[in-house]
Amino acid sequence: MVVVGNRKQLMSLLLLLCMIISGVVIPPPWAEAQVTCPGLVNTLLPCANYVLNGGDIPATCCPAVKKVEDSLKTKQDRQSACQCVKETFAKAKPDQLKRAQDLPANCHLPALPFPISPNVDCSSISK
Template identity: 40%
Template sequence: MICLVLGIPLANAGQTCGQIKGSLLPCLGYLRHPRSIAPVVCCICVRTVNDQAKTLPKRKDACECIKSTLINIPELDPNAVQGLPNKCGVKLPFPIGANMDCNKLGDGMH
């Protein structure tokens, strides 16, 4: 429920990188040891991050934050990372992974 607590005051603002990292904490166990279903709280957090990244600058900031976070966390399963949005039924405006290019985000993404 960490992401819900963080997400309430951010309804009309973008998230800071620290808030994004905090929102994704419930996903770490799954990203290290994936199961057939992602945890519900993790998916809620993924939706929260996505809902806050609606403009191009916010998408780029979120992308850079997620990328730097993924690079610094050991033992993540790259397939679990890449497939997390799909497992949660969320279409992120950018693919996630340690090699994502945040400079290639465009205005046409949603």
């Protein structure tokens, strides 16, 4: 028999027990991507007009691309971002796709760990 010292410990224990009984599994924090598509799109909003219409790269775009690059720390993050980019550019015009592909180089940043393409196999992204 488990002896529980206070009400808070009892509630925590009951909650854990209910989760185990109901089959709810909480994945470890490293098992899910921290990068979400809405978050990625929101971060890259400063680049949207340039990618869609061309012209000059806004001053706020390159720091946004850098922020995305810095956020791709795990395999799951890279695969999640890849899938988002793939879906985002599925119907892009060739010139829009080209501007997006050239953005890291134009910002003097390393290439993303996956190609910016609607045809990439995101499940193969590891590094």
